[in-house]
Amino acid sequence: GAVVSQHPSRVICKSGTSVKIECRSLDFQATTMFWYRQFPKQSLMLMATSNEGSKATYEQGVEKDKFLINHASLTLSTLTVTSAHPEDSSFYICSARDRVSGRAHNEQFFGPGTRLTVL
């Protein structure tokens, strides 16, 4: 099946710093990638939808200036958490949809997640 990777898998940073998380589709091209956030014992919450070559669409309540998303190529999207604070500590998960319309009926392939801890 299609593989999506995330880097780093874990990151610890100090409050006020910025953290970049990469999401890559390894064996397919993804015109659309999604970023989710998941707090402990809660479900995944969609943060934004990222389309290659265009601005991301953010869900209501998600600050676009704090969570910068760049989708510069068909295989890479990045999420930058700017001026991170302890309340941003969470599990960040990306997913990607295969560009080939006939493949897998538009299912999404998920990355393994990145655990961010802000001290």
Place this chain on the structure above:
Amino acid sequence: DAKTTQPPSMDCAEGRAANLPCNHSTISGNEYVYWYRQIHSQGPQYIIHGLKNNETNEMASLIITEDRKSSTLILPHATLRDTAVYYCIVKSQGAQKLVFGQGTRLTINP
């Protein structure tokens, strides 16, 4: 997209069939039923999806009622590695987003 209702938790003995129910009484004619699962501290994994016919793949079977208001995911011979949170999601073919509910936490016991 239509909302789904799932039991918060279920237990199943190893080697037995695990049957996970999902209610989606407001499902529309063009909406599919998708199932994903999330093993602890990992990203979700696609399992199966269907429109109105029953579906089977190497992971599971999906049984959708004739009125399409509910469905059941069947793991025919559950193993300890099937312990996970299982999400039932209803989505139209053209919609991009997956909206995750709370899912069912399935525990497979030895």
